[in-house]
Amino acid sequence: MKMTRRYFLKSAGLLSLYCGLSPILADIEDVKVTRNKTLVVIFLRGGMDGLNFIVPYNDPHYYQLRNSLAIPKSGENAALDLDGFFGLHPKAASLAPFFAEGSAVALHAVGYSQNTRSHFEEQDVWETGVIGNTVNSDGWLNRHLLTSEGHGPIRAISIGDNLPRILRGKAPAYSIRGLDNLAIPKELQESQMMAALESAYSSPTDKNNAAYQLSQAGKETLDSIEILQKVANNPYNPKVTYPNTPLGKKLQQTAQLIKANIGIEVVEIDYGGWDTHRQQGGVNGRYANMVQNLSQSISSFAKDLQSKLDDVLVITISDFGRTARENGTRGTDHGWANCMFVMGGGVKKQKKPIIANWPGLAPEQLYQGRDLKHTIDFRDVLAEVVGTHLGNNNLQKILPQHQFKKVDFLN
Incomplete structure (x- = not known):
């Protein structure tokens, strides 16, 4: 049987390693930033409607713009008050205690010009952190890995079918479909086959040779599979019951990886389906069900981690927000600014749990008469996550071509 590296990566535990080119970062020096922290990024793909997640219920124009989608200000299924102006979608009630205790914060009107x-x-922009020409750009999380030294053998993992662009680049990053999919096929379990693989990836002597680069990548993949299989084979008993959904399972496996103390520094998870052009629903319906799943999954993850949450930060990102006004099919279209949810031990206790220089929803306050304006640049948020939580101050290399302003939401 002819064994190629591509077949092995596809067969052995559905794990892939990406070591690509980093055109933005050339001839850099690594900086030690071993803070022993973990960042969990949940990408809400499709463009989440932030106006119905963190609801500006005391902006009177909100209700004028959304006849069927608006979350009530009072009564049954009302928005859960956060600060007297903003409220939480009622199906996100499981997150309310984290806002109350100060371990969660929401940033509103986030975007870029x-x-x-x-x-x-x-x-592309949110994954690369580069505005304009993103064709040749790698991910900003990979640039973080490339400009720093970690504290374990496996620093970055995406739990999903493919490695997302946010983790692609020169630094090693791995993609797995899940810990429960890390079984080696029967034909690979034979010692003769494994010995052949190890021999195939033995290092050539010339480090400048392309074969050396390939052998190093192959050896790293073999070593990582072995580590992850040990984690997968160790019975895991979570402290709570997670939602029986793909997102719930991914966050449970993320908690398992963090508790295994193998040096996980970055975990990326996709949660798609937020492109709600029609029949979005307000307090009930498709959107509300997705909000509930997101909230309950994150809440379970936090409770499962217990004290380890002190060293973990969870953030949500999305393509863009939705139009302020609902459309004719009771949905919302592609918009502008949005909200970001942040939770973890590093969150600074705020006087109010919402950080926003609110631009307003009056007709003259909307961008192009249709969208929430942005007042916080998303790169400033990401810079604080990288610099403060992960401890990497190489911000001009990680998020180039931007003059940073402090948002001040992390300790």
Whole structure:
């Protein structure tokens, strides 16, 4: 049987390693930033409607813009008050205690000045942290890995079918479909086959040779599979019951990886389906069900981690927000600014749990008469996450071409 590296990566535990090119970062020096912290990024793909997640219920124009989608200000299924102006979607009630205790914060009206409202382009921008020419750019999380030294053998993992662009680049990053999929096929379990693989990836002597680069990648993949299989084979008993959903399972496995103390520094999870052009629903319906799943899964994850949450930060990102006014099919279209949810031990206790220089929803306050304006640049948020939580101050290399302003939401 002819065994190629591609077949092995596809067969052995559905794990892949990406070591690509980093055109933005050349001839850099690594900096030790071993803070022993973990960042969990949940990408809400499709463009989440932030106006119905963190609800500006005391902006009177909100109710004028959303006849069927608005979350009530009072009564049954009302928004859960956060600060007297903003409220939480009622199906996100499981997150309310974290806001109350100060371990969660929401940033509202976040975006940037050149949003195209295109899924493809805006996901590129949020994943690369580069505005404009993103064709040759790697992910900002990979640039963090490349400019720092970690504290374990496996620093970055995406739990999903493919490695997302946010983790692609020169630094090693791994993609797994899940810990329960890490079984080696029967034909690979034979010692002769494994010995052949190890021999195939033995290092050539010339480090400048392309074969050396390939052998190093192969050896790293073999070593990582072995580590992850040990984690997967160790019975895991979570402290809570997670939602029986793909997102719930991914966050449970994320908690398992963090508790295994193998040096996980970055975990990326996709949660798609937020492109709600029609029949979005307000307090009930498709959108509300997704909000409930997101909230309950994050809440379970936090409770499962217990004291380990002190060293973990969870953030949500999305393509863009949705239009302020609902459309004719009781949905919302591609918009502009959005909200970001942040939770973890590093969150600074705020006087109010919402950080926003609120631009307003009056007709003259909307961007192009249709969208929530942005007052916080998303790169400033990401910079604080990287610099303060992960401890990497190489911000001009990680998020180039931007002059940073402090948001001040992390300790």
